Structures are given as structure tokens and as C-alpha cells.
Amino acid sequence: MILLQSPSRFLLQILHDRLLSQDKGVDIDCQTVEFDDVRYHIQVSMRNPKVLVLSVALPLPPEEAASFDGLPFGAIEAIKAAYGPVVQILDPPKDGFDLTLKINLAKLPSDEEQKNAILLQIASIREVVLGAPLKILLKNLSMKTVGPEAGQPVALVHRPNESFFVVPQADKATVVYPMRFLDSIDIVLATSFLQEFVEARRTAALNNAPACMWSQSPPPELNGAPESALTANAGFVTFVVNPRHVEGKKLDRTVWNLLTFHAYVSYHVKCSEGFMHTRMRRRVDTLIQALDRAKSDAEKLKKMVTGPSFKK
Amino acid sequence: MANTIRLYLTCIRNTLEAAMCLQNFPCQEVERHNKPEVELNTSPGLIMNPVLICRNEAEKCLIETSINSIRISMKVKQADELENILAKKFLRFLSMRAEAFQVLRRKPVQGYDISFLITNYHCEEMHKHKLIDFIVQFMEDIDKEISELKLSVNTRGRLVATEFLKQFI
Numbered sequence: 461m462i463l464l465q466s467p468s469r470f471l472l473q474i475l476h477d478r479l480l481s482q483d484k485g486v487d488i489d490c491q492t493v494e495f496d497d498v499r500y501h502i503q504v505s506m507r508n509p510k511v512l513v514l515s516v517a518l519p520l521p522p523e524e525a526a527s528f529d530g531l532p533f534g535a536i537e538a539i540k541a542a543y544g545p546v547v548q549i550l551d552p553p554k555d556g557f558d559l560t561l562k563i564n565l566a567k568l569p570s571d572e573e574q575k576n577a578i579l580l581q582i583a584s585i586r587e588v589v590l591g592a593p594l595k596i597l598l599k600n601l602s603m604k605t606v607g608p609e610a611g612q613p614v615a616l617v618h619r620p621n622e623s624f625f626v627v628p629q630a631d632k633a634t635v636v637y638p639m640r641f642l643d644s645i646d647i648v649l650a651t652s653f654l655q656e657f658v659e660a661r662r663t664a665a666l667n668n669a670p671a672c673m674w675s676q677s678p679p680p681e682l683n684g685a686p687e688s689a690l691t692a693n694a695g696f697v698t699f700v701v702n703p704r705h706v707e708g709k710k711l712d713r714t715v716w717n718l719l720t721f722h723a724y725v726s727y728h729v730k731c732s733e734g735f736m737h738t739r740m741r742r743r744v745d746t747l748i749q750a751l752d753r754a755k756s757d758a759e760k761l762k763k764m765v766t767g768p769s770f771k772k
Numbered sequence: 773m774a775n776t777i778r779l780y781l782t783c784i785r786n787t788l789e790a791a792m793c794l795q796n797f798p799c800q801e802v803e804r805h806n807k808p809e810v811e812l813n814t815s816p817g818l819i820m821n822p823v824l825i826c827r828n829e830a831e832k833c834l835i836e837t838s839i840n841s842i843r844i845s846m847k848v849k850q851a852d853e854l855e856n857i858l859a860k861k862f863l864r865f866l867s868m869r870a871e872a873f874q875v876l877r878r879k880p881v882q883g884y885d886i887s888f889l890i891t892n893y894h895c896e897e898m899h900k901h902k903l904i905d906f907i908v909q910f911m912e913d914i915d916k917e918i919s920e921l922k923l924s925v926n927t928r929g930r931l932v933a934t935e936f937l938k939q940f941i
Contacts, residue, residue: 656929669937754902
């Protein structure tokens, strides 16, 4: 799996299982944690078998990213637009969570395809809620209009206590990510990966992809941003998004990809380290075999004889 | 550039063949102790002149011999930041498994990346020429492994970037 998938497998599995076993009485109460501090808590009680209660906790936003009642800007409207009557927002959310939804399985459309589409959308709750402000900015781009924030960097949350910046303009949106990693090895690997992004963009096949730049120091687009956001140990990545990338069906995919860019790079850095460990272990085994060959046969015979005993 | 590695390794092999004449030598200072004299460095009569073989400024190999032990230290080529951390990671990985390798030293000598300590006991247990084969193959394998790791990181980076950017088209 190279790309990060938008619908959460955990939620999708539980929703499908619930649909299949509607008559069998089993209470469900499960919690899970996803990358970047997103937590889910899903409950079904047999008193109301058609109703699921889903609570979502979001990453802690830093000061510069505006938060309205604990949810990103535009999240509530996005939820209403995406799910309609199937989902109802419960206010206040459960203790320890930022959002609680009541999902009514009875209100799902009877058509199989539409039902699956809505379930997939519910499992993508993360994209709907966290991606709401970004979606609004990019929708403006697709309609070639600008809101009041034109030309200024807008801070959006993608990781706990860290934000990335979008500078919306009439004909393009510039997205800047300060990339921070904790481990020094991660920093070097990530820097080499990010430079590959710039190289890959230059190939002819990817001419229509957003323009991509990497720099060690903050780019000029971040001139209006607060000081704390301007330090990044793995450099700054800039993408220039055109209206062509956000028209029609591409909007959701673009929102998800931009929202999870840091998580994507981080995931592949970790995969790379895991792969290196496997390789190194294999190499160690080969070398030890080579050393064994160096042992004289007398030594090997001695070791074999003192091992298992002979049966008479 | 590719030719010099052969010359470098041949030179190291010849030096090792000449230097690896080890015999049992009980410690002169303490009764009933038997220590590798090259590590102690106490008596000048027991230690031979160290030989330094340089391939270029970045790569070199130091061979120190004594009457009952020989210490081989290597400095591995590290061109850029990525090769630097890959080499460090890999050599630390090997050094932690020094027990399995028997002839490997847990910590490299100051100024080098990895060290071997071969004693007369190892020479008694193993064939001398096969041991030298092992050391030379080890050196070759380290170089190969680091360049392969670097290649895998770059290839993966390219693939990851291409897949991501393709999503926007």
C-alpha cells in the first residue's frame, strides 16, 4: 500500500459487520488510534441496534490555526453536506473527544451502491472534518474566487501542535509544509525523499502535477506567518495547486493528499528504515556463514560430536 | 575508480598474509593471564610497526600486529550526509553483533569506523587463508551494502514521489 487511504479500515469494518449482523445482539464498544493523534470510539448498544455512536478526537491545533468550538472551520457544514439525514451531530461531544455523531442505519438508502458509498464516506470522517477548511479554500480556487484571506498564509492543522500553510490566490493556491522530524536519521532520509519530489516533478510525465519546490529556509510565501512556524529541520516543501487539480471529482482526492502529506512522507521513511534493517540482518547472516566456512573441519567435527548423542 | 578497489584489497590481503603470524604468548606482567598484546601496547618488543594503507583521503586501513594478536581498523567512504548515516547505522548494527562474529571488536578504534581483533586462538580454530578471505570479503560487502542501501533509499524516494504526484493528474 503506497498511498494512504482515506476511509478508515477500522470504521469501515465495523460498519459493514453491523449491517450484516443486524439481528444478532452484540454490543460493540471499541476504541482505536490512527496516525497523528486521531482517536475513534464507536459504540452500539442492543437497546438501539440501528444506531451507532461514533466519537472522534482530533489532533491538538497550534495557536495559529483557528479553531471554532474545538472543530476546524467549516467542519459542521461539511458533515451535514456529506451525510444528510443518516448522521446527526450530538452536542456536547463525549468526554475526551472533539466530535460525537449518531449514525442511524435505518436511514441508509436501500440501493446497495449508494449504501456502500455512504458507509465509505462515514469511514472517511477524518477527511471530512479535518479537511473542511482546506476544502473550502480549494473550492474557491476551482471557482476562481477568493475569500477574505487572499494573499495571506492560512494555518491549517495536520499534526498535533503543527500546522501547514495555504496561501490562496485567484488563479492558484500555494501550499507550504514546514517538515519536522524527531529522529536525526529520519531528518536525513526525509530530506533525500523530499528532494526526490522535486526531481520527479521535472520528468515529462508529471508536467500536469502541481509544481513542487524544496528549500532549507522558509520560502517568501510564509512572510506573514508567526515565528514558531518558521523552524523546520527537514526543510520546507511548497506545492502550487492550480484550478485544474481541484475541479469536480478531483477535489476530494486533492484535499486528502495535501492533508496527509507529512504523514505520507513519515510513513515511507519508517518503511524505508524497516527495509534497511531487514537487509542488514540478511547481510549479517551471509557474513556469519562466510565465517563458518573459515572454521577448520576438526573444530566443526568436535562441535558435532559433543551435540546429540548416538543411539546404539 | 573501480580498479583501485581491487588494488586496495589485494594490498590489504598481502599485508595480512605477511602479518598474521600469531603464536600463543602468556602475559609477561600478570601470572597465568593471556591477553592480546596489541590492545595493551605495553612492551615495544612485542609489537610490530603498524601499517597504514590508504585508498584515498576518505578510505584507509590500519593494521597493527603483535606477537599474539592483530588489530585491523577500517575507515569507510562517506561521501554525503545520507551515506554518513547509512554507514553509521550499518556499522553500529554489525558492532552490536560482534559476539556472533567473534573476530569483530565491539568498539572501533578512535578515528576509524570498524575494527577487528584476531588472536592466536582464532588462528588455531580457523584456517588462516580463509580468515583473511573473510576479512577482505567483509570489507567488500560493507561497501556494497552501503551503496545498495543508498540506491534503495533513492529508488523508494522516486517511487513515493511519483505515486503522490500522479494523484493530482
